[in-house]
Structure formats: C-alpha cells, structure tokens
Amino acid sequence: MEKIRLQVDGVDLEVEPGTTVKEAAEMAGVKIPALCSHPKLAPYGACRLCLVKIDGMRGYPSSCTTPAAEGMKVTTLDPELQELRRGILEMLLSDHPNVCISCEREGDCDEIRAALRKAPQPTGCRYCPKDGRCELQEAVDLIGVDKDMILPFEPEKPDFKSPFFDRDPNLCILCGRCVRICDEIRGVGALSFVDRGRNSMVATAFNKPLEELGCRFCGACVDACPTGSLIERANKWAGPPERIVTTTCPYCSMGCEIGLGEREDELLRVRPAEGSQLCVRGRFGLDFVSDPRRLNRPQVRKGGKLVEKSWDEALDIAADRLKDFRGRKFALVASPSCTNETLYLLKRFAEEVMDSENVLVFDPAVPAPSWAEDVSLEDVRAARSILVVGDPGETHPALELAVRSAVKGGADLLVISPFFSSLASKSAFWIRPKPGTESIVLTGLARPVIERGLQKESADRAENLSTFIAQIREIDLDEAAKISGVSKEEMVKADEVLAENEPIILVAGLSQETMDAASNLSLLLGRRIIAPGVHANSRGASDLLPVAGDVQDLMRAGEVEAAYIVGAKIPEELLSSLKFLVVQDLFLEGFEDEADVVLPAASFAESDGCFTSFDGRRRQLMRAVSARGGSKPDWRIVAELAKKMGGENFDYERAEEVGAEIDRHLGDRKRPEPRFVLPCLSEPTRADDDRPLLLVARPWLYHFGTGIRTGKVPDLRRLTKDEVVEMNPADLSALGVLSGEKVVLDSDRGRIVVTVKADRRVPAGTVHARATAGMDALLPEVFPGQIRTCAVRVVRSDV
Amino acid sequence: MEHKIREMVRDADGSRGELIPLLQKVQSEFGYISQEAVEAIAEEMSLSESRIYGVATFYSEFRLQRPGEHRVKVCMGTSCYLRGGKVLMERTVQTLGIRPGETTPDGKFSLERVACVGCCARSPVVVVDDEVHAKVSSSKLDRIVKNLGGES
Numbered sequence: 001m002e003k004i005r006l007q008v009d010g011v012d013l014e015v016e017p018g019t020t021v022k023e024a025a026e027m028a029g030v031k032i033p034a035l036c037s038h039p040k041l042a043p044y045g046a047c048r049l050c051l052v053k054i055d056g057m058r059g060y061p062s063s064c065t066t067p068a069a070e071g072m073k074v075t076t077l078d079p080e081l082q083e084l085r086r087g088i089l090e091m092l093l094s095d096h097p098n099v100c101i102s103c104e105r106e107g108d109c110d111e112i113r114a115a116l117r118k119a120p121q122p123t124g125c126r127y128c129p130k131d132g133r134c135e136l137q138e139a140v141d142l143i144g145v146d147k148d149m150i151l152p153f154e155p156e157k158p159d160f161k162s163p164f165f166d167r168d169p170n171l172c173i174l175c176g177r178c179v180r181i182c183d184e185i186r187g188v189g190a191l192s193f194v195d196r197g198r199n200s201m202v203a204t205a206f207n208k209p210l211e212e213l214g215c216r217f218c219g220a221c222v223d224a225c226p227t228g229s230l231i232e233r234a235n236k237w238a239g240p241p242e243r244i245v246t247t248t249c250p251y252c253s254m255g256c257e258i259g260l261g262e263r264e265d266e267l268l269r270v271r272p273a274e275g276s277q278l279c280v281r282g283r284f285g286l287d288f289v290s291d292p293r294r295l296n297r298p299q300v301r302k303g304g305k306l307v308e309k310s311w312d313e314a315l316d317i318a319a320d321r322l323k324d325f326r327g328r329k330f331a332l333v334a335s336p337s338c339t340n341e342t343l344y345l346l347k348r349f350a351e352e353v354m355d356s357e358n359v360l361v362f363d364p365a366v367p368a369p370s371w372a373e374d375v376s377l378e379d380v381r382a383a384r385s386i387l388v389v390g391d392p393g394e395t396h397p398a399l400e401l402a403v404r405s406a407v408k409g410g411a412d413l414l415v416i417s418p419f420f421s422s423l424a425s426k427s428a429f430w431i432r433p434k435p436g437t438e439s440i441v442l443t444g445l446a447r448p449v450i451e452r453g454l455q456k457e458s459a460d461r462a463e464n465l466s467t468f469i470a471q472i473r474e475i476d477l478d479e480a481a482k483i484s485g486v487s488k489e490e491m492v493k494a495d496e497v498l499a500e501n502e503p504i505i506l507v508a509g510l511s512q513e514t515m516d517a518a519s520n521l522s523l524l525l526g527r528r529i530i531a532p533g534v535h536a537n538s539r540g541a542s543d544l545l546p547v548a549g550d551v552q553d554l555m556r557a558g559e560v561e562a563a564y565i566v567g568a569k570i571p572e573e574l575l576s577s578l579k580f581l582v583v584q585d586l587f588l589e590g591f592e593d594e595a596d597v598v599l600p601a602a603s604f605a606e607s608d609g610c611f612t613s614f615d616g617r618r619r620q621l622m623r624a625v626s627a628r629g630g631s632k633p634d635w636r637i638v639a640e641l642a643k644k645m646g647g648e649n650f651d652y653e654r655a656e657e658v659g660a661e662i663d664r665h666l667g668d669r670k671r672p673e674p675r676f677v678l679p680c681l682s683e684p685t686r687a688d689d690d691r692p693l694l695l696v697a698r699p700w701l702y703h704f705g706t707g708i709r710t711g712k713v714p715d716l717r718r719l720t721k722d723e724v725v726e727m728n729p730a731d732l733s734a735l736g737v738l739s740g741e742k743v744v745l746d747s748d749r750g751r752i753v754v755t756v757k758a759d760r761r762v763p764a765g766t767v768h769a770r771a772t773a774g775m776d777a778l779l780p781e782v783f784p785g786q787i788r789t790c791a792v793r794v795v796r797s798d799v
Numbered sequence: 800m801e802h803k804i805r806e807m808v809r810d811a812d813g814s815r816g817e818l819i820p821l822l823q824k825v826q827s828e829f830g831y832i833s834q835e836a837v838e839a840i841a842e843e844m845s846l847s848e849s850r851i852y853g854v855a856t857f858y859s860e861f862r863l864q865r866p867g868e869h870r871v872k873v874c875m876g877t878s879c880y881l882r883g884g885k886v887l888m889e890r891t892v893q894t895l896g897i898r899p900g901e902t903t904p905d906g907k908f909s910l911e912r913v914a915c916v917g918c919c920a921r922s923p924v925v926v927v928d929d930e931v932h933a934k935v936s937s938s939k940l941d942r943i944v945k946n947l948g949g950e951s
C-alpha cells in the first residue's frame with residue numbers, strides 16, 4: 001500500500017496507512033502526553049490529553065484516534081494546547097491524591113525526613129506503590145500544572161482486595177485501559193465501568209470478587225494501568241527494584257519473556273517484559289523461588305535419617321556409591337524443566353560416566369509428529385483458520401491469546417472439546433464429542449476430506465497415503481458418529497470450513513491417539529500442526545534426549561538398582577527396586593523416605609542457560625539473584641559429580657560454554673519424511689454398571705504439573721484449595737444431591753470427598769474435575785498435564 | 800426465573816445490540832434486574848457479567864435491587880425540579896438513607912427518580928406506590944414516610 005506523507009511539528013514523515021497521528025508523532029520522536037491510549041488497544045479517545053492541532057481541521061482532535069492522512073500538517077505543542085491540557089490535568093488531579101504533585105518542595109522529601117512508606121492508602125506519589133512508573137506523574141512533568149489550582153484531596157473510596165493485586169479507586173483516572181485490555185486482549189471482561197457521572201468507577205458486576213467472574217489473574221490490567229490504582233500486592237510497599245533482569249518463564253513451553261525485579265539480591269516482583277502478555281503462573285506464580293522450604297544444604301542418609309553434609313562430602317558419597325551401578329543397573333531421570341545445558345550434561349553423564357543408555361525424561365507431553373515444521377505464535381496470529389483440540393487456555397495461555405488475536409483478525413476457529421472453555425464459547429464452530437472420543441472425531445473428519453477430494457497437495461508426498469486412504473474409506477461414519485456423539489453432517493460441515501484455507505491444528509493436553517489422528521488430518525490439510533510441550537523445556541528435552549527404550553519398564557521390572565533423579569517426580573512404584581537414589585531438586589517432596597543423597601538445586605531465577613520453547617526457538621535464562629542457601633545450578637552439580645567419578649571434559653566455567661558445545665553437537669536436525677499413522681479406533685474409557693459415571697480431570701491453569709511449584713504460591717493455593725467438581729443438573733437430581741453438597745467420588749483406585757456443583761455445560765454422565773493433587777488418588781497413573789479419565793461412582797456424603 | 804430469562808434471551812435472538820431492550824423486558828417482567836438475571840443473560844449471550852452490569856448501571860432507568868415494599872418516586876422533571884424537587888430528593892435520600900435506585904436494607908422502601916409524571920401544575924410531586932402526592936414539602940414528605948411505617 002502507498003505510504004502516507006504528513007508533517008508533524010515541521011518534520012516531514014512517511015508512515016503506513018492506519019497509523020494514528022500520535023503514533024506518527026512518536027516516530028518523529030515527539031512525545032505527546034497521553035493517558036488512555038495503549039499500544040495493544042484499539043483507539044479510545046477518553047482522556048483528551050493528546051489533543052493536537054491539524055491545519056484545516058476544526059477544534060483540537062485527539063491524536064490517538066485520528067488516523068494520519070496525506071498532506072496533514074500537525075502541531076503537537078504550543079501554548080494554547082498546553083493550556084488546554086493543563087486544564088484537563090488539573091481537573092483529573094483535583095480528584096486524585098495530589099499532595100506530592102502540588103508540594104512546593106516536591107522531591108526534597110529525603111532531606112526533610114526519611115520516607116514513610118507503609119501508608120494504608122496513598123495520599124501522594126511518595127506513598128504510592130506505583131514507584132515512579134506513573135504515567136500521570138509523567139504527564140504532569142510534560143505539561144506542568146499550576147500548583148495553586150489543585151484542590152486538596154481526601155481518599156474516600158475503600159479499596160478492593162483480589163488475589164494477587166489490589167484496586168484502589170482513589171487513584172483511578174478512569175482511562176479504561178484495564179477494562180479494555182481485559183475484554184479486547186484477554187477476552188474475559190471481568191472489569192467494567194459501572195454507574196454514571198460522578199459516581200462512575202471501575203468495578204465488577206455487583207461488586208463480586210474477580211474469581212467469580214472468570215478472571216484468570218493474568219495481571220494484564222495491572223500492567224496496563226497508568227497509575228497506582230491497580231497494583232500487585234507482593235512487596236507492594238517495598239519500593240522499586242534496582243534492576244530488572246529479563247529471563248524466561250519456567251512453567252509451560254510457550255517461553256514467555258518475564259522481567260524479574262531484583263534489589264539487594266532479593267526477588268521483589270515479576271513484570272512482563274516490554275510488550276509481552278503473561279498468564280498467572282509467569283506473572284504471579286514464582287514465589288517458590290524464595291520459599292523457606294527449599295533445600296539448602298546437601299544431605300546424606302545415615303542410619304535411616306538424612307543428615308547435612310558439605311558439597312564435597314555429599315558428592316564423594318554419591319560418586320562412590322554410583323560406581324557400583326554402572327551400565328543397565330543405572331537410570332537417569334530428568335525433568336523437562338531442566339535447561340538444555342543441564343540435560344546435555346546429564347546425557348553425557350549417563351553415557352560417558354555411567355555407561356548407561358537409561359535416560360528417562362519424565363514428560364507428560366505427547367510431542368508433535370517428528371515431521372512437523374515449527375509453527376510460531378506469529379503464524380498463529382496470522383492464521384486464516386485454526387482447529388483447536390483441547391483447551392490451551394488452561395495449559396498454554398499464551399497460545400490461547402494468539403488464537404484469540406487471529407479470530408479478531410477474522411480467522412475461522414473450530415474447537416473440538418467436550419467441555420466449555422473460553423475459546424469454545426467464542427468459536428462459531430464448537431464440536432462437542434463425548435469425553436475421550438476426540439480421536440474418533442478427528443479420524444472421522446478425514447473421511448469427508450478424502451471422499452470429496454479436499455486434501456491439499458502436501459498429502460501426496462506422505463508415506464502410507466494409499467493404505468491410509470483405503471483404511472479411512474472403510475470407516476463407518478455412522479458408527480463414529482454414534483460413539484462420539486458428533487453427527488456426520490457436522491463433520492462434513494467442519495471439513496468444508498477447514499479446507500477453505502490451510503488450517504493450523506493445535507492439540508494440547510491429549511493422548512497419543514488424539515495426536516496421531518490430528519497429525520493425519522493435518523497431513524491432509526496442509527501440514528501445519530502444533531502440539532506444545534507441557535514444560536518449559538519439553539522441546540529441548542525431546543531434541544536432546546530422544547526417548548531410548550522404555551526405562552520405565554526396566555524400572556518396574558526391577559532391573560534398575562540406582563537412579564539419579566533431577567528435578568522430576570515419578571510414581572513410587574518405579575522406586576521400589578532401587579538400592580541407591582540421588583535426588584537433585586528445589587524441594588524434597590515425594591522422596592523424603594527414599595533419597596539416599598539429596599543435592600539442593602538452584603532455581604531458574606538463579607541460573608543461566610536456555611530452554612527451547614514449543615516453536616523450536618532458544619529462550620535465554622538469565623541469573624537474577626544468587627543461588628539461595630547452599631544450592632547450586634543443576635548443570636554445575638552434574639559436572640562436579642561427573643568429575644568426581646573420573647568423567648573427562650566436564651570442566652566448564654560458565655553455562656554458555658556448555659551451550660556452545662550443544663550447538664556443535666546438535667548441528668542440523670533432519671526431519672523425517674511425513675507419514676500417516678494408520679488409524680486405530682480404540683474405545684474410550686467407559687463407565688460401567690458399578691461405576692456409572694465418567695470422571696474427566698482436565699489440566700488446570702492454577703495447578704501446574706505435580707503442583708509443587710504452584711502450591712508454594714499462597715494465592716494460588718487459596719484458589720485451588722477446595723476440591724470442586726461439576727456435574728450436569730439432571731445427573732445430580734437423579735442422585736438426590738443438591739448443588740454445593742459434599743459427595744464421595746469412588747474409583748477402582750481410591751475415594752475422595754469433594755463438593756459438587758451443578759453446571760448445565762457439563763455433558764450428562766460426566767463428572768468434570770480439575771487435575772489437582774487430590775484427584776491423583778482416583779486417577780490412573782498417567783502424568784499430570786494430560787486429560788485423565790476413569791469410571792467413578794458418586795455417593796452422597798454424610799459428613 | 801432463570802428459565803424464563805433464558806427464554807427471553809433466545810426470543811431476542813441473542814445478538815449484542817439487543818442487550819438494552821432485553822434488560823428493559825427483564826425489568827418490566829421482574830421489577831428489577833437481579834444478580835441471577837445478569838448471570839443467565841451473560842451465559843446465554845456470551846457477554847461478561849461485568850459488562851452487562853456496567854450497561855445496566857449506566858442508565859438510570861434500570862434497577863439492580865429488588866424494589867421495596869413501598870416504591871417512592873420523586874419527580875425530577877423540569878417543573879418539579881425548579882419548584883423544589885431537588886431539595887425534596889435530597890431530603891428523601893437523607894430520610895431513607897438510600898440513593899435513587901436503591902432499596903433500604905429492611906426491604907421496606909425503594910427510591911427512584913422519575914421524569915415528569917404529568918402533574919406539573921401541582922409540582923413538586925412524589926409518587927408512592929402509584930398514589931400521587933402533590934405540592935409536597937419536606938414535612939409532608941416526612942409524614943408520608945412515617946405513615947408507611949418508616950422512621951423520620
């Protein structure tokens with residue numbers, strides 16, 4: 001498209017069509033005061049601070065809502081404009097704490113008296129938790145105010161507490177950024193302007209707590225707020241950090257960039273890196289780093305008890321014992337939250353020092369097919385059509401946001417999910433199979449594609465095509481419709497929508513069969529598929545440590561006698577035949593009775609290194625604080641242990657040296673030729689007469705993996721503490737149970753007491769649950785992170 | 800009630816522009832817009848509860864509390880306003896301890912502001928439970944409230 005030429009304060013500019021006058025001015029280096037506009041949000045034009053003059057236009061248009069046009073001549077600064085702005089600002093400030101702004105000796109407080117910070121409510125900037133990042137202050141600096149014109153202000157409205165952050169309406173300037181970002185970007189709409197005129201304020205429906213209104217505690221509203229009105233509670237009064245260290249979120253595989261605010265070697269708080277949008281885990285879920293329960297000193301079991309030792313002693317003991325278990329008798333178990341550096345050294349340790357191929361990365365993720373090319377978040381945002389299987393809102397929130405932004409841009413969104421989710425509710429095409437039959441629907445979808453010749457060229461070059469087609473043609477669609485509850489017509493219609501473009505197929509948190517069926521469909525429809533790993537470095541782990549043999553089987557069969565477990569938790573049954581166990585982690589949970597040597601590891605915030613995110617990109621970890629207690633970074637511990645056992649070439653000073661070696665080692669990875677996986681339509685878990693309901697436990701945003709890290713976050717613990725399940729009202733009344741009552745859930749593995757709520761969105765015959773530590777008692781031993789199901793009986797509880 | 804509201808939403812075909820007429824219908828059916836009503840509308844229309852609440856509180860015609868046993872409407876039409884309606888409203892707010900649109904905690908009174916009820920000649924006017932009281936003074940207002948069992 002043609003560029004637009006205009007003039008701002010006498011400077012000639014060329015900008016893209018669609019640029020606002022304000023953005024154009026910024027390109028010319030002109031800063032226009034502005035309080036309501038935000039780079040992520042649509043133009044709004046509420047505060048009127050950004051007004052300018054444009055030759056030939058009447059009045060003073062707001063530059064944030066006025067598109068740049070050919071030949072425009074814009075004036076952003078003259079006495080008249082400043083006067084108008086000053087008037088607006090003074091009006092704002094008369095209803096805002098202003099003692100500091102109107103103080104004659106503003107800024108001299110340090111000389112007058114030491115700062116008093118623990119004010120219950122800010123009365124001025126000095127007592128405000130915004131800590132000088134305030135855009136209102138900035139506007140005052142740019143425009144200037146007549147200090148005598150500002151009336152004294154008394155805070156009159158009480159503030160609101162939510163998990164993680166507070167809302168102080170006295171500091172609110174009604175710019176609407178919070179309301180808009182929650183709605184436009186996050187798709188939640190938990191906040192709104194309520195009431196009118198003078199009483200107008202930002203609030204929730206009937207002042208309900210945010211958690212009852214679908215708020216996901218992403219903190220986007222807090223980050224968008226130009227003032228201290230919305231502010232995180234963690235270290236609220238502690239003042240600003242000394243520096244912000246940009247690093248990578250340690251939870252899911254999205255690799256979001258986060259900024260760790262550090263002062264005096266303490267983590268003060270987390271903020272998203274410039275322009276990024278986080279979820280509650282990355283934004284507010286990092287308390288585990290400074291948790292007092294973290295392992296501090298190496299320990300060694302002596303006479304049945306763990307006793308503290310120096311690093312040297314503990315490593316000597318570990319080295320000495322491990323020597324007896326070289327070869328098949330040794331297994332290494334690593335977590336996909338370890339950095340590439342750690343994983344690589346662990347692999348070398350197993351192979352070179354322990355002479356063993358038994359390396360197990362304990363990962364619940366079902367990876368994308370190995371032929372799949374990487375699809376990035378930018379690709380998702382630009383997609384014309386997307387098929388989502390599962391609920392990335394719970395597992396991979398950053399991916400959900402990207403899908404949302406594609407939909408805003410006009411992409412078709414199809415969702416296959418038995419359950420309600422925020423994406424499903426926004427989708428024009430929501431396919432609701434019976435729980436556990438997603439793979440049957442996906443295989444069913446292949447049939448109309450083939451019959452109508454809708455497949456793309458990409459399908460022709462894949463292995464197995466003809467056998468696959470033959471098998472698909474044999475599929476009885478009526479039968480598939482019966483099992484899954486999705487009609488033939490619906491499948492045909494879905495195919496028509498999908499085949500219009502090359503859809504991105506996105507599979508999150510589901511089984512291998514679902515993955516296979518989805519990858520077949522994607523081969524037919526253009527080969528764009530994403531199956532993001534559960535953990536921060538799932539992708540790095542599968543690149544570096546391709547699964548070799550089934551270590552779990554060996555362990556179950558009792559062939560493994562010694563293990564070195566780094567950052568992972570594994571089922572107890574795998575530990576039973578061990579004679580010697582080294583555990584290296586932040587917390588000992590789960591191994592209190594089994595570990596023989598315990599090595600305290602440094603957290604992500606205390607380590608350098610990198611993760612590989614779901615899209616194959618390298619994400620850097622930067623050390624923000626020094627290792628807590630006596631812990632050390634994982635990679636360093638592995639290298640030291642290896643050296644003690646005579647390993648060669650384990651002398652590294654810094655993580656980067658390991659990184660450089662990995663690059664040489666990995667080289668160019670060759671992708672195998674794409675191939676169809678022959679479909680197998682296995683029956684889903686069924687309820688039976690004895691246990692007539694199907695319990696489906698879905699991964700949950702607030703409880704990550706085993707919950708060891710998220711469980712250290714007080715507000716996350718509060719949000720997850722009640723064990724609640726949902727059932728269809730019809731099922732509930734058949735049982736004679738009222739919504740809100742306690743019931744016993746009973747599976748063939750165990751029983752627990754939970755509160756049950758009626759929810760019309762839950763399919764009949766199903767108990768909808770969140771994967772929590774409590775649910776583990778009922779469910780089969782599949783790694784948390786995947787949807788898990790089992791048959792249950794629901795009995796009224798008389799407690 | 801929830802069921803009825805869901806039906807109303809479906810009749811109104813659920814598209815976004817229909818929110819205000821829908822709220823009007825709900826109010827005329829039930830007398831006010833309850834928390835349950837907002838929840839049901841939100842679910843049926845895929846709108847957020849806060850958004851609906853925001854719209855409902857923006858227009859003075861909507862009530863978000865169950866009306867009291869006695870509904871006190873103070874006229875704020877031009878004629879009444881000019882002849883003491885404003886003072887009367889302030890007095891009522893003081894006497895009942897609630898703002899327009901609210902209901903006393905004991906459920907006895909609710910207060911509304913109305914625009915011209917067609918009795919300008921006898922302004923200022925207060926309508927209590929459909930009975931029009933004309934030329935109301937502050938003391939007359941207190942009497943009316945007292946007769947209905949309120950303190951003043």
Ligand code: SF4
Pocket residue numbers: 096097122123124125126128129130131132134135136137171227228229
């Ligand atoms: S919000 Fe900004 S202007 Fe208001 S008190 Fe805080 S720092 Fe000062």
Ligand code: SF4
Pocket residue numbers: 181182186188189190191210214215216217218219220221222
């Ligand atoms: S935390 Fe996120 S979801 Fe909650 S109100 Fe703020 S923006 Fe909305």
Ligand code: SF4
Pocket residue numbers: 171172173174175176177178179202221224225226227229230
């Ligand atoms: S709370 Fe902050 S973002 Fe929201 S309207 Fe007020 S000042 Fe703006």
Ligand code: SF4
Pocket residue numbers: 249250251252253254255256277278279280281282283396397398399
């Ligand atoms: S989406 Fe994933 S990577 Fe991003 S902040 Fe949330 S947990 Fe961290």
Ligand code: FES
Pocket residue numbers: 033034035036037044045046047048049050051062063064065
């Ligand atoms: S920034 Fe332009 S009107 Fe507020």
Ligand code: FES
Pocket residue numbers: 874875876877878879880914915916917918919922923924
């Ligand atoms: S203005 Fe009050 S009755 Fe007409």
